[in-house]
Amino acid sequence: MLRSIVEYYAEHEQYRCGYCKSPDTNYSHGMWAHAMTVSDYQDLIDRGWRRSGKYCYKPTMDVTCCPMYTIRCRALEFKLTKSQKKVVKRVNKILASQDASASAGDGNRKMSTCSSGSEVLAEGFEEGGEQFIETMRDHQDLNFDIIKNSELLDCSAGEQAGDSITQKDLAKKNEPKPNSSQEKVVKKELQEQEPITNKPSRKKAKQYRRERRLEKLKEKGINEVPPYTPRFKEKHLEDFLNELPDDVKHKLEIKLVRTAPPSPEWLATSKQSHEVYVKYQTTIHDDKPDKCTEPKFHDFLVHSPLLEEHTEDGPESGYGSFHQQYWLDGKIIAIGVIDILPKCVSSVYFFYDPQYMNMTLGTYGALREIEFTKQLHSVCPKIEYYYMGYYIHTCRKMRYKGNFFPSDLLCPETYKWFPLGDCIPKLEVTPYSRLNPDVDGTDDNYPEESDINYIPMWVNGVIMLYRHYKRHTNAKDTEDLIEYARLVGTKSLKSLILVR
Template sequence: MASVVEYKGLKAGYHCGYCDSAAGKASCGMWAHSMTVQDYQDLIDRGWRRSGRYVYKPVMNQTCCPQYTIRCRSLQFQPSKSHKKVLKKMLKFLAKGEISKGSCEDEPMEPSMEDAVAGDMALINKLDLQCDLEKLGDSLTESLEREVKKKGKGTKKEESKEFIQSQDRNEELGSGEPSHAVDVHTVPKPGKGADLSKPPCRKAKEIRKERKRLKLMRQNPAAGPEAFQAPQEPQAKPSRPRSLEELMFGSLPEDASHKLEVRLVPVSSEDPEFKSSLSQSFSLYVKYQMAVHRDPPEECGKTEFTGFLCTSPLEPENPPNGPDCGYGSFHQQYWLDGKIIAVGVIDILPYCVSSVYLYYDPDYSFLSLGVYSALREIAFTRQLHEQAPQLSYYYMGFYIHSCPKMKYKGHYRPSDLLCPETYVWVPIEQCLPSLDNSKYCRLNQDPEAADEGRSRDPDRLQVLYKKAILPYGVFKQQQQQREPGEEAAVLQYASLVGQACSERMLLFRS
């Protein structure tokens, strides 16, 4: 079995759905009549991606919105605070039918503002510290001077001067940070704040311990004070964060309000489960496209649905060292109380689970199904890893730093972006500063690095011509009259797919 592809070449100057540019998009594409899972794995590791049977690669240094392939290292993944909220929300809904108010999310997998800014808070605090200290010193000076004038006490004047001098010394440090912790006490307005002339309040627990100690001392006055010291409590061990699976598959009561079931169905017209659910799945797709993407009904037909999400060039494979479900294209159907409410379209490949698309019932958007399905797919990747150890990554498609709506994928950490020039994976944290400065950039910081998988010998590229398989070098010799641009197109194809794929895949020539 071999992959058979028909290269379509460069397509440039067409509409971009990310930035709404009328003619800014550029990509190269090919039609895949059939494709092995290993070939597709190698292609997506060179920046390719499929939509139905059409496999395309953005021209990164030309297109208006460069699309970087992104993968999550699922084995090290830890859910963020917003991810945990989504999982708790789902469990509450399933257990008691509770619907959280104000939790509807239009954008799939959109992180909360809390998670989006958490990583920047330390830097913001550091930069603002000097400014805050100066403002604090000014306000305290004014406050103390007002108190001095009002009370007219000499001791207060001395304290005021002493405090102002200490603030001046802090400002002279010039580092923006105090050299040690500074306890600052302001004089509260009458009726507001704590009374600083009185000792601070003690916790009730401490007061109870003190009373018990004094009672024991009265009962046995002969013993020294040391005998009644409270025993030191053992230091608590740091709590282990709950895993994704523990948060996701929390126990539900027997009388739970709802039942959610996730079924993995192969994309195949011969599969009975796929066939029986196709009508319901299509109706859900139409509802989603019209409500969420505002598509007109004529663009949501059965032909578009089948070509986009129910047709795949991937040939199913079930090798002995692979996962139980095998490799290929699948639908993950989310059944709630006997009804499909979401479908995640995925490809299971030798090293990863690749997310293709998600559509869901807009009536259940309060469950944040975009986020929930992504977390389920990460958990599913980890499950497959136990059956096939080499399969450990979750590919999320393209990360588009210049498009705010597509930056949510970067919040599934740890994750990597694919360098568009050397095709090596680079941790996303190292890429973000460069992407902030330029839409397109070489992510690999090693100037000496090159594309190790590049095409070195195009003549060894395999061609399918008149039902015969032959190297491109031989094909050229047989062709006395070549079409204009024939060789340029073949060389472009070879450079984009790399040497290994060009020798395995069959390039159809008519």
């Protein structure tokens, strides 16, 4: 039987915030996961935890400067926005072009200000022998600049139109104005001169057409108007992704490779993957090369505590940690780091070759991961959600995650999910908010103080319950264990083996 083994860190120090850049206002709880089952990790992320490599962390929501709310997209109900459709069409167009890299290169010059919006995700690594959180970044290409530019164009067009109208108005300023009595006489004369038409209003015209249609149907012996059926079938995400011309010039493949434990496919491509990572970090995030070394890359995005698991009713790939490699004409151009869990696909990170920036690969990758979630659902019905990490309303650049509709946020007090649209008004008022509108709602997984007696402990290679452990050791760490139990919940505290 697979079991999770973790070390909890009771220290609650101040860290630098990667969002507001404050040096000491970021607070979070942490634990190191030596091994973890996918079901245990699913339970933890449903209580606000996330992993970075093997380090798991949970923001202290009511204290930290930029509260981070766990966000998930309901993949089965996902609706494409207009801008997301454009992203898919742009990629398909590039694939159909003669030279994909040249097309992307043109976009780099034209859209350099629009495609460099990757965000900081979280912090969490080991340096100098101590566990602490280190700045990490989320993935996404923002098109805010495109929107702003289009708004500016609209505004400038409006100003030009306004100038011409103003000149006409100025030309008419000196014309004599009739008094009010003269205006009434003129209006009355004009009304009398206007021909009376029997053209029905738009609403009446629609009713008229309906009546005419009903009359024709009655002539055929049909007394009811059949319900309206749309001419065109609504297109879904899969339709847009597969909408490629027959003469496509370039081949884009997405390969799923397991990283923990490392599969032969991953080992064969690890160098190429690291090269793409270095290009991304140094170009998009201005990182120094010494921050992008191969060991740090592995600690961040390759190593994982999740145990490989296969079940009869699970996905063919099994559960665990993977890389989705985007291959264009035999070359890796992007990688999505994901976890496949019992109820979801969880996005860890996404990076790409900046040479292909014009393909808006951050957004395209998220759409592909939503499609992948739906594919897994067809095999494993319990997988329904796409977890996108954290939603930070105080950081405008992180609000893009709300564009993946419909999405839910996790209440930091009751750990229940609520539609993002219902949460936004509360977050506009205060950065930290209890999202559950039910004032009597409680955490169903909240432990009692006596529950700590059933925490399994790893002591010198022996597993025992805490109630037995404290008899032999006279342990006095009850307060720390109560805090740990509250953070992981009743279910997890009885499942996770705590190292002592």
